[in-house]
Each structure stands twice: as C-alpha cells, then as structure tokens.
Amino acid sequence: MKERIIFHIDVNNAFLSWSAILYLKDGYKKDIREIPAVIGGSEKSRHGIVLAKSIPAKKKGVVTAEPIYQAKKKCKTLEVYPPDYRWYYKKSYELMNYLKQYSPLIEQYSVDECFLDMSGMDYIYKDYIKLAHDIKDEIKEKFGYTVNIGIGNNKLCAKMASDFEKPNKVHTLFKDEIAKKMWPLPVGDLFMVGKQSTKLLNSIGIKTIYDLAKYDEKKLKKHFKNQTEHLKNSALGIDESKVTPRSNITTSISITETLPYDIDDQDKLKEILFRQTEEVTRQLREQKQYTKTVAIIYKNSNFINYSAQAKLPNPTDNTKTIYKKVIDIFNKSYKEDPIRLIGVRLAELSKTKKQQLSLFEEDEDIKDTEIQKTVDKINKKFGAASVMPASLKVIGRSRNKKQFKDRK
DNA sequence: TCTGGGGTCCTAGGACCC
C-alpha cells in the first residue's frame, strides 16, 4: 500500500495575528505582532491569562496560559489586547473554506488548526513540499497572516512537524526522518504527553522520545496500563487514525464562567445557572441535538474542582426540563463553599430523541420547545434580551424581593 | 489585579442484577 500524505496546518499565534489584522484594517497604526503584546482576558474580572502572544513577547519569556500579571513581570512594556471570538470564528471559517479546495478530506482540529489528507493526489500535485509552500504563501498573500505546515505519513507526524520551527515554515516528518527529527526531542514534546505523563516518564528515566521508543513495553505497562500501546506507538511515529471531516457532531456542549468575585449565595448561583442553561440549550437546539446527561461544574475559591451529573429519562432540548434537572443536581451537589467558577454541561448528545413518553408529556415538551425556538429566532434577529422567558423575570423579581428583605 | 473556556477521552469504583 502506498504511504499516506497528511498535511497539518496551524495558524501562527492565531488570536494575536487575527486581532492584528482586524486592528490594521480599522486603521490602528501598530502591528501588534511586531511589539511585545498578548491577547488576554480582563484581570479585573479574573479572566486574566495569556491566550496568545507575539514573537517579541515570547522572546521575553511570556508563555501561553500564564497570568497576565506574571507576564507583565517578565516584560515591562507588554501590551494586552482583549480577545474577539466572533472575529476569530470568522477567520477560522474563511481559512477552512479556502483549504477545502486542496482536498475534500479536511478535518478541523481546533479553531486555528486542521489536517488535510493529500494521499493519492500526486496526479494533481506533483510535489507535495512545493504545494505546501504555495499554500502557505498564498494564505499570507490572501489573508495577511502566516501559518506553519507539517507534512507526514500520518496525522501524528504531520502535527509534530508543524510544531518544529515557527513561524511561516513548512516541515516534513516522514517515516525515514523520525529517528533524526523526532527522537532527540524531550518526551514532553510528544503529542498527548502532558505534564503529568512527562513527570512519570522522567521519573523512570525516560527523557527523550527516543528513550520512550526503546523502553521495555512490559515495564512501561506497569505505569501506563492500557495507554502503553498508544504511547509507544506515538514514540515510534505510528498512527493509523484517519482524517475524518466532522460535520458539527459534538459529544458535549458546555458553558463555564469564572465569576468576577466568589459567590456562595445560592439564589445568585441559581440565577447564573439559569442563564447558562438558556445559552447552552440554545446551542443545543441550534445544532439540532438532544441531550441525555446534564452536569454542573464547580471550582471553588481554593481552586478545587468538583462536578455532579445526572441522566434525564429521555433525550430533550427543552430548557425548562433541563433547568429543572440542573436545580436538582445543584441542590444535591453544592457544598456551600464560595464559588469561583460555575458551569453547565450537556453530554450524551444525539440527533434524534428516541423516547417513550406519555402522550401528554411529549405534547408539553414539544409545545414548549417550539416556543423556545421562536424565542431563539427573535433573539438572534433583535439581540439577546429582546424576549425574555417569564421564568427569568420571576427569578429577577425574587432576587429583588430578597434584596429588599436584606435591606430591612 | 494571580491562576480562562471549550472540548475529548479514560478510569476507578459503586450499585445492581443474575
């Protein structure tokens, strides 16, 4: 069988590059890619971490996901710009759409990354490496930002290759290059080997990917159990997984929110949960999916995470039904601790609601959902707060009543 | 003014049934 040819395309400093373009378009004099700058959340509302960094910021030691205050310590002149997710999704869509012309087998891996399966296309594209350069250059010309392209015989190698040297580069990691290009790297650089695994691997003397590739599998199994084979294969550059174009099939939808200050007032938390349930179910209906599992996610003021979940008797996309379950879960799981982050997750999603309900219940559910869909539409057209369900108003009132009572 | 948000997948352990 012929070797596969896979491209991995990765936008360099995506959020920062895309924001830079937006600012330039709007007449901003600076290109934030050329100064020490980061995209980050607001520190005031406790969202202050680095989401993306410019190359000058990187040179000062600024890393992704660190607190902004810490980044500022490393770089006194650091400039912080807010994220603009709508714009990012727009740019993402534009890029993926453009890349489709090169292969129908495209898998979007994240907002700024995708795999292209180019196997068997050599009758169109004679030279894959030249093609990759052409794509890279055309993206720069057409859209104004740079990408890295990694080429390999499978997704793993393509992904590893695109990570080699940045920005604006094409790298290959074919089978016969693994020993030379991949094995010398620290084991933590291997895809899917994170902090915890790195620690464990280092502790048993595995420092490089080569060490892992050559390590006795039986001994490895003691520590990594069922993951051993996958781990070992990765180190050897083996990966059979296919490039699978996914049609907006998600297995879960969630919304979490770091609160501007810790909250232990149950009414307030329920209010937030209601808002989140509305949004998350709106997304669910948008995707034309139904959920069977509802969960609440908490992080308390000590950064301790916990969660609780429960199953619904039947798949649904009904806000009321789901919110009822959310409250149920909340009452059983909330530990009365000050909450820093709270969120709602819907899991076990399906495209159909195969259910056996009594006719009455089903009618109620459908009638209700029809109303919600109309509300979704109106909100989409006129802005989020145009139509507010009565239940939210009731919650608002009860809160006011309580505040009034508190003042007395 | 210290530490985000949205995902996927895996595992341990308990409940329950036969």
Next chain:
DNA sequence: TCTGGGGTCCTAGGACCC
C-alpha cells in the same frame, strides 16, 4: 456454609488538547 464473580450502567474526577 463464611462471603463468588461476571456484566452493565452510572458517576466523579482527571489528563490532555487548543
């Protein structure tokens, strides 16, 4: 009688990715 064990479903928690 001195305490099985397999299978399945479910939940909580954690690792990992961007």
